[in-house]
Amino acid sequence: MTPPPLGRPRRKGEPSFDPALDDLPLVAARDALHKGRWSDARRLLAETGEDWDRRGHRLTVLGEVRTSVAWAQEWQLAEPDSAAAAALLACGTVFRALRGQDAPEAARDRCLAAARMAPRDPTPWLALLILARSHGTDDERARAFDQVRARHPDHHHAHHLMAACLAEHQRDDRDDPLHEVYDFAAWAAEQAPADSALAVLPVVAHAERYRVLARAGLADRDPTASGHWATRRARQVMKAAFDWWLEWDEDADDAACHPRRQIDLNYLAHAKLHEGRPAEAAALLGRIGPYVTRAPWSYPDRDPRQALRAARRLVLGTG
Structure with a gap:
């Protein structure tokens, strides 16, 4: 296990x-x-090769150390x-900049x-996108995203980040059903291959808009009571995404083996909770396993573990 x-102790019975x-x-x-x-990171990244989604995930996790x-820097002295x-140094400096320990210009x-050392690798541009979300303009975010897509059109993390960035555009005091994040997510899902996890991106867009609205006081902070998940759009995107998951799951022996699959199953599970369908949520949580990812959009100012435990108790009799 x-x-x-x-530095983060786990209490018995709580998801990690x-x-x-x-x-x-x-x-x-x-x-x-x-x-x-x-040297262990060196070996891991060499084994990862050009699995760009996994490489991006691994480098961002290592960069947060x-x-x-x-x-x-010591590795660079040796090699x-x-x-x-260079990619690890870039990711690490980005996270230092986000913590206020380094200048954004140095990270950039x-x-x-x-990126110059590895022209085919989208990961340095992913790191730039992470940086630009907090320390960049809309144009800088768009340029970084375009550079990622030019190298890996199906890049999972970059699409999630862009959905979050676009969802944060708030022009008035209501939720616009024609908001640009919905168009972006629909376009990306249509452009992606049939077996791509980006089929869930419209759910991510809907969830990110809820996060923004709830934090701005424009939606109820209880996701189920907010009504955000009862709209026609919500029903449509959930049906499409859940149909994709059912079709994909029939052909997949390792449903949660890849980070992008785990993250998207997590989004679906949370959204099913908000729809009031805990049985389907618990089934998805069971496919993910005990290491459920945090979804900060779901529970503004609340501990997401409460809802996860409630779903497990209701359906699985655990937690």
Whole structure:
């Protein structure tokens, strides 16, 4: 079983919210990086190869380690031509900038340097998009996203980030049914391959809009009571996404093996809770396993573990 994140004790019976998900090699490499053993991260990224979704996930998780910049710099001293070391340094500097420990300009420069060392890798541009969400303009976010898509059109994390960024555009005091985030999500889902997890992006867009509206006081902070999940649009996107999951699940032996699959099943599970369909939510949670991802859009100012435990108790008799 995956150990809990360092410094975050787990209470008995509570779901774990580890950004590494069930990626055991990533957990081991992250723990080694905490101790200064960057060779484990080197080996992990070499094994990841050009699985760009998994590479992006692994580098962002490793980059969040508070000592990642120092160890990436040591790695670069040993291997100055390592594109993986440059990418880890870029990701680590981005997260330092987000914590106010480094200048955004320094993080931006390191992302561009990493991109020059690995022209085919979308991960440095993903890091730039993460940075631009908090320290950039709309044009900078769009440029970073376009660079990711040019290298990997189906990039999962980048599409989620853009949905979140667009959802935060609020022009008046209501929810616009023609909001640009809905158009973006529908376009991306239509452009994606038939088996792509981006089929769930319209659910993500609907969820991100709820997050923005609830935090602005324009929607009830109780997701079920808000009515946001009872609209015609919500019913349509949920039906399409759940139909995709049922069709995909029939052909998949490892339903939760990939980080993007886990994240999207998590979105579907939360949305099913808000629809008032706990049985379907619990079935999805069962497919994900014990390491459910945190969905901050779902419960503004509330602990999401309460709803997850309630669903498990109701349907599975656990938690």
